Amino acid sequence: MALAEASLRELVAEHYDSLYRYAFRLSGSAADAEDLTQDAFGKAITRHAQLRDPTKARGWLFRILRNGYLHRVRDERRRKFVSLDSVGELPAEPPESPPDIDPARLQDVLNELDEPFRTPLILFYFEDFSYREIAEQMDLPIGTVMSRLARAKGYLRTRLTPPAADD
Amino acid sequence: MDRNLAIALLAFDRPGAASELPPAERAAFDAFVAADPALADYARRRAAEDATIVLAMAAVAVPSLAKSRALGRLLARRSATIWRQRLTAAGVAATVLLAGGLSLGVTHSLRPAVDGDAAAIVNERAIEAPEQAVRAFLAGRGLPAELPAELDYARYLEHGTQELQGRDVAVITFVIGQPDNRLDYVKVYVVTEAQFKFDGLRAAQSSLCTTTVLTDPGTPGVRWVLVHTSPTLEPFLKPQRTVTQAR
Numbered sequence: 490m491a492l493a494e495a496s497l498r499e500l501v502a503e504h505y506d507s508l509y510r511y512a513f514r515l516s517g518s519a520a521d522a523e524d525l526t527q528d529a530f531g532k533a534i535t536r537h538a539q540l541r542d543p544t545k546a547r548g549w550l551f552r553i554l555r556n557g558y559l560h561r562v563r564d565e566r567r568r569k570f571v572s573l574d575s576v577g578e579l580p581a582e583p584p585e586s587p588p589d590i591d592p593a594r595l596q597d598v599l600n601e602l603d604e605p606f607r608t609p610l611i612l613f614y615f616e617d618f619s620y621r622e623i624a625e626q627m628d629l630p631i632g633t634v635m636s637r638l639a640r641a642k643g644y645l646r647t648r649l650t651p652p653a654a655d656d
Numbered sequence: 657m658d659r660n661l662a663i664a665l666l667a668f669d670r671p672g673a674a675s676e677l678p679p680a681e682r683a684a685f686d687a688f689v690a691a692d693p694a695l696a697d698y699a700r701r702r703a704a705e706d707a708t709i710v711l712a713m714a715a716v717a718v719p720s721l722a723k724s725r726a727l728g729r730l731l732a733r734r735s736a737t738i739w740r741q742r743l744t745a746a747g748v749a750a751t752v753l754l755a756g757g758l759s760l761g762v763t764h765s766l767r768p769a770v771d772g773d774a775a776a777i778v779n780e781r782a783i784e785a786p787e788q789a790v791r792a793f794l795a796g797r798g799l800p801a802e803l804p805a806e807l808d809y810a811r812y813l814e815h816g817t818q819e820l821q822g823r824d825v826a827v828i829t830f831v832i833g834q835p836d837n838r839l840d841y842v843k844v845y846v847v848t849e850a851q852f853k854f855d856g857l858r859a860a861q862s863s864l865c866t867t868t869v870l871t872d873p874g875t876p877g878v879r880w881v882l883v884h885t886s887p888t889l890e891p892f893l894k895p896q897r898t899v900t901q902a903r
Contacts, residue, residue, distance in 0.1 A: 497734055498727065505723045510716040519719065527726045534734050590712035614706070614713040619676055620668070639667055650705060 492537040501530060504550050507615070511551060514611045515558050517600045525561075529554035548618070552626045555608060562604070590649050598648045606641040609634050613642075657688050662695055666702050786812040790828050797826055799846050804870040804880055806894040807844070818843075823851045830892050842884035842892050849877040857881070 492500075508529060513522035532553050533540075540549050599607055608627060612618045623638075624631040665685060669675070675682045689695050782789040787809045791801040793816075811830040818827045826846040831839050857879060860867040868889060870880040882889060 492734065494731065494734065497730060501723060501727050501730065505726065506718045509718045509722065510714065513716045514713065522716075523719070523722055523726070526722075527729060530726065530730050531733055534730065535737055590708055592712045592715040595709070595712045611713065613670065614710050621676075635668060642667070645709065646705070649709070 492534045496537070497530070497534060500533060500546060500550070504547055505530075507547070508550055508554055511611060511615060512554055512558070514596065514599055514615070515555070515604075515607065517596050521561075525554055525557055528557045532557070548622050548626060551612070551618075555626060559604065595649065598645060601648075602641060602644065606637050606644070609638045610641040610645065613638055657684060659692065659695060662688055662692075663698070666699050669699075669703070670706075782812075782815070786815075790815050794826060794846065799826055799848070800872065800875050800878055802872075803828070803844060804872045805844075805882070805889060805892075807842070807889075807892050808894045811842075811892050813841070818845070820845060820847070821852070823847075825851070832886070832891050840884070840886045840891065842882055842886070842889065845881040845883070847879050847881055852879075854879060 505526065509522050509526045512525040512529075513519060516522055516525060529550055533550060536553070540546060599611070602610065605627075609623050612623045612626065618626075620631050620634055620638075624634045627634065629637075662685065665677070666689075677685060689699050790803075790809075790812070795801045807828075807830055809830075811832055813829045813831045815826070815828040817824045819825070828844045828846075829841055830844075831841045833839055857869055859869055865883050865885055866887065868882045868884065870882060872878065872880075884892070886892070
């Protein structure tokens with residue numbers, strides 16, 4: 490059975506904006522973000538029986554959206570991602586007063602990251618997904634999520650904020 | 657807790673979100689950080705940096721009409737899904753009905769109507785000329801038409817098939833009424849080598865029945881197994897005839 494109309498309206502009203510932002514940060518494109526968001530809700534219409542606990546709708550929708558995104562880019566080989574092998578696990582010293590970050594610049598840096606590092610970073614900074622929820626969405630052990638997150642945060646800092654003067 | 661562990665934990669702290677440490681450990685961590693001014697300053701700067709990134713991360717403008725545009729398309733898609741599901745269900749139901757109807761129709765058309773006249777004629781023939789009826793029946797099943805024993809068809813009751821050890825076997829029954837209203841009978845089972853192994857097939861006797869096995873050298877692939885309630889077959893035979901028993 491398809492999702493009830495009232496439930497669909499409720500899902501869209503409640504989760505569209507955050508899902509769109511997530512899609513935008515994943516894909517880096519407004520057009521792709523709109524498509525991905527609509528596709529995620531479209532799948533939710535037919536797969537809503539999978540959602541046993543309505544309080545977990547948000548995580549469920551994020552997971553659907555990410556799967557849709559991965560499906561799109563799975564065979565895409567054009568993108569060149571940076572290797573995080575050179576990025577240390579330990580965080581750099583934070584600046585005394587962090588500079589404003591241009592959202593477009595942030596997106597450029599996110600686009601440089603490979604998806605396995607980009608996704609936990611977005612989810613971490615996005616609203617309030619816990620490490621466990623991120624691990625569930627990515628089907629990864631929580632330790633792997635934390636490790637990837639630490640490396641991705643390290644990379645983000647090196648690209649977005651100048652090193653502290655006292656380093 | 658030491659300073660390195662505290663710094664490592666700070667790396668996983670989440671600005672504006674609930675701590676993922678258990679309350680007691682969180683309290684111990686906060687107290688440790690607060691007691692170390694340099695560490696507290698580091699934590700403050702880390703939190704400020706993360707808060708800046710959170711702000712930048714969330715600074716995505718959602719197109720004003722995107723949501724309503726999406727909702728319109730999704731409602732249309734939902735309607736299409738419902739119709740597709742309904743049509744699929746209707747198609748399945750129609751297929752089932754059609755298949756069921758066809759099968760019912762075919763079965764119905766293949767089943768003959770009961771013909772009382774035909775039943776009467778079959779029995780009439782058996783009553784009027786039982787030997788000919790039995791011959792025709794046996795020949796029709798590819799069996800020797802003649803029985804190896806000269807059984808008296810004046811004692812004939814019926815013929816047909818009966819299941820014997822899972823095989824459909826031709827059987828002819830003869831009866832004799834006794835003065836005490838008891839019936840003695842003999843059932844002649846005509847069995848073939850195609851149906852049974854003949855190894856060990858021999859005469860037998862129980863408290864109520866006797867089994868006699870007859871052979872005919874001209875048809876080695878057939879045995880006649882006669883089960884009779886009388887001590888011998890003599891009461892069922894035409895006068896002055898003999899039979900060849902299997903060894």
